[in-house]
Amino acid sequence: MKRNRIIEHPILDQLEERKTVTFQFDGKTLTGYERDTIASALLANGIRTLRRHEHSGAPRGIYCNIGHCFECRVTVNGTPNVRACITPIEENMIVESGKQLPSPLNPNNEHVPKTYREYMEMKDGEN
Amino acid sequence: MQKHDAVIIGAGPAGLNAAIALRKHDLNVLVIDEFPHLGGRLLGQLHEEPNGEWWNGIKEAEKLVNEAKALNTEMLTNVSVHHIQRKDGAFVVHTNRKNYEAKNVLIATGAAETANPIPGWTLPGVMTIGAAQVMTNVHRVRVGEKGIVIGVNVLAAAIARELLLAGIRLHSLALPINNAVTDEQSHPKMVMERLSRIAHLAPSPLLRFGGKFAKYKWAQNIAVSFYPKKGINMWDVPIHLRKAVKEINGTEQVESVTMVDITKDGEIIPGTEEEIPVDFVCIAGGLYPLAELAAVVGVPFKYVEPLGGHVPVHNEKMETPVEGVYVAGNITGIESAKVARAQGKVAGLSIAFRMKKDAAIQKEIEKAMDEVKTTRDNATIQFHPEIARGRDDIHAQFNKYLNG
Numbered sequence: 416m417k418r419n420r421i422i423e424h425p426i427l428d429q430l431e432e433r434k435t436v437t438f439q440f441d442g443k444t445l446t447g448y449e450r451d452t453i454a455s456a457l458l459a460n461g462i463r464t465l466r467r468h469e470h471s472g473a474p475r476g477i478y479c480n481i482g483h484c485f486e487c488r489v490t491v492n493g494t495p496n497v498r499a500c501i502t503p504i505e506e507n508m509i510v511e512s513g514k515q516l517p518s519p520l521n522p523n524n525e526h527v528p529k530t531y532r533e534y535m536e537m538k539d540g541e542n
Numbered sequence: 543m544q545k546h547d548a549v550i551i552g553a554g555p556a557g558l559n560a561a562i563a564l565r566k567h568d569l570n571v572l573v574i575d576e577f578p579h580l581g582g583r584l585l586g587q588l589h590e591e592p593n594g595e596w597w598n599g600i601k602e603a604e605k606l607v608n609e610a611k612a613l614n615t616e617m618l619t620n621v622s623v624h625h626i627q628r629k630d631g632a633f634v635v636h637t638n639r640k641n642y643e644a645k646n647v648l649i650a651t652g653a654a655e656t657a658n659p660i661p662g663w664t665l666p667g668v669m670t671i672g673a674a675q676v677m678t679n680v681h682r683v684r685v686g687e688k689g690i691v692i693g694v695n696v697l698a699a700a701i702a703r704e705l706l707l708a709g710i711r712l713h714s715l716a717l718p719i720n721n722a723v724t725d726e727q728s729h730p731k732m733v734m735e736r737l738s739r740i741a742h743l744a745p746s747p748l749l750r751f752g753g754k755f756a757k758y759k760w761a762q763n764i765a766v767s768f769y770p771k772k773g774i775n776m777w778d779v780p781i782h783l784r785k786a787v788k789e790i791n792g793t794e795q796v797e798s799v800t801m802v803d804i805t806k807d808g809e810i811i812p813g814t815e816e817e818i819p820v821d822f823v824c825i826a827g828g829l830y831p832l833a834e835l836a837a838v839v840g841v842p843f844k845y846v847e848p849l850g851g852h853v854p855v856h857n858e859k860m861e862t863p864v865e866g867v868y869v870a871g872n873i874t875g876i877e878s879a880k881v882a883r884a885q886g887k888v889a890g891l892s893i894a895f896r897m898k899k900d901a902a903i904q905k906e907i908e909k910a911m912d913e914v915k916t917t918r919d920n921a922t923i924q925f926h927p928e929i930a931r932g933r934d935d936i937h938a939q940f941n942k943y944l945n946g
């Protein structure tokens with residue numbers, strides 16, 4: 416994990432020793448630092464591919480790294496579509512990459528909300 | 543449910559400084575941000591000012607956060623706002639956690655990066671220039687060994703330098719290939735024109751180079767026509783205005799890019815294809831205001847090109863035509879963090895005035911508005927040469943709304 420870190424810097428402070436955090440990605444146990452996001456911890460471990468495109472299966476990684484584009488969506492402790500780039504890693508967190516789906520573009524395939532009202536109803540149903 | 547005097551969405555320089563102003567008037571504020579750390583896009587900024595001092599955004603963010611904390615400001619991170627609802631003259635702010643009620647809402651969500659889509663841009667290892675900034679300076683993780691920047695503009699030049707400082711190598715900065723989307727970004731003359739008009743402000747040698755041609759269109763034309771084939775070096779990295787990236791190649795991740803020579807009008811010169819091995823690519827398409835939430839709550843919009851695109855209509859006091867909804871920072875137009883910070887103060891004070899109707903606050907607002915102008919005039923980073931005209935444009939639009 417250290418190999419990919421920028422430790423010394425001519426202007427910024429030296430990277431301080433941080434507490435390490437252990438988490439899982441697709442069944443593999445990895446470590447990152449406290450304050451890492453899932454995306455930064457994975458990249459520090461040399462992992463760039465966060466998911467497969469639902470339809471084409473093409474590999475995808477981060478794009479904007481600040482929560483705007485949703486390219487980095489992964490499943491975290493069973494919750495799908497979590498943005499890896501703005502979600503901090505936590506001890507024993509279980510992260511799974513997004514997978515290619517049989518027919519993701521078929522709207523009858525599973526229940527996806529089509530309006531905000533439907534979304535709210537689904538959300539209320541969860542609580 | 544507790545009703546806050548103000549909910550502020552976004553903990554960048556605008557949102558944080560607004561919170562500070564509101565807390566100084568003892569109002570009840572809640573700041574919400576979806577990023578894990580407070581500071582917004584200040585985090586990662588690192589520029590050398592013309593006087594040789596460094597603008598370190600991480601430190602600037604720290605100052606604002608410490609001041610807000612000293613004033614007991616309630617601030618949440620890792621919370622995303624996805625809806626603002628109007629209810630009985632007040633607002634309900636919907637988030638992925640719970641809903642918050644507020645008498646006033648300040649939307650200070652900042653900017654997002656414009657995409658420059660070219661074939662291969664979805665491969666792992668391709669990211670925006672801002673993504674590389676945050677990975678490098680905030681998370682301190684290397685985005686790769688050697689990369690290329692696609693897009694030549696102020697942000698690209700600033701962040702290219704940051705990558706170099708961190709010991710990451712760059713092949714060059716080059717234009718994106720012309721297509722329906724990349725349009726202006728891919729046109730050598732337009733890129734040169736824009737660079738040249740903001741050149742006197744910027745500390746970078748690239749922009750100083752452009753500055754020599756600032757006054758005369760014919761000079762810019764010549765500069766583009768005779769632009770050196772091997773580019774012009776900035777910190778030992780070539781900047782190309784006559785080479786464009788046509789394609790990003792790789793199967794599981796970025797392996798190389800295909801570069802071509804282009805005419806001064808941006809057309810491909812046949813037979814000039816060259817494959818350049820790189821392991822990461824940064825796309826620098828420029829910035830636009832991140833303004834969806836203002837639309838959702840009913841604020842009207844206007845397209846103002848110098849401000850970076852569609853912006854919510856507002857006046858100099860940062861009020862929108864929807865009473866109780868305020869905007870500040872890059873959501874109102876793309877400018878430096880210092881301007882955003884100054885605008886935040888105005889917005890905070892405007893909300894304080896609405897709550898207290900105290901004439902002394904009115905005076906503070908006037909002063910803070912002057913500060914915005916002075917900060918703008920002294921800016922060392924400017925994203926568009928016509929910014930002042932853009933500002934006049936949108937403020938005039940507000941008055942139109944008021945007068946029907």
Ligand SMILES: Cc1cc2nc3c(=O)[nH]c(=O)nc-3n(C[C@H](O)[C@H](O)[C@H](O)COP(=O)(O)OP(=O)(O)OC[C@H]3O[C@@H](n4cnc5c(N)ncnc54)[C@H](O)[C@@H]3O)c2cc1C
Nearest residue numbers: 552554555556575576582583623651652672871872879882
């Ligand atoms: C990628 C990027 C890089 C930049 N780099 C530079 C640079 O190097 N130099 C420079 O001068 N300017 C840079 N800028 C311009 C930058 O926008 C300004 O300098 C300044 O940070 C703007 O301040 P702000 O307070 O308006 O917004 P920001 O600083 O962008 O803060 C907005 C905050 O709102 C939060 N937010 C947005 N939407 C939501 C939501 N729905 N729910 C919860 N929180 C939300 C974001 O997480 C963010 O923290 C950059 C902008 C971007 C987008």
Ligand code: FES
Nearest residue numbers: 478480484485500
């Ligand atoms: S990379 Fe864009 S949202 Fe995470």
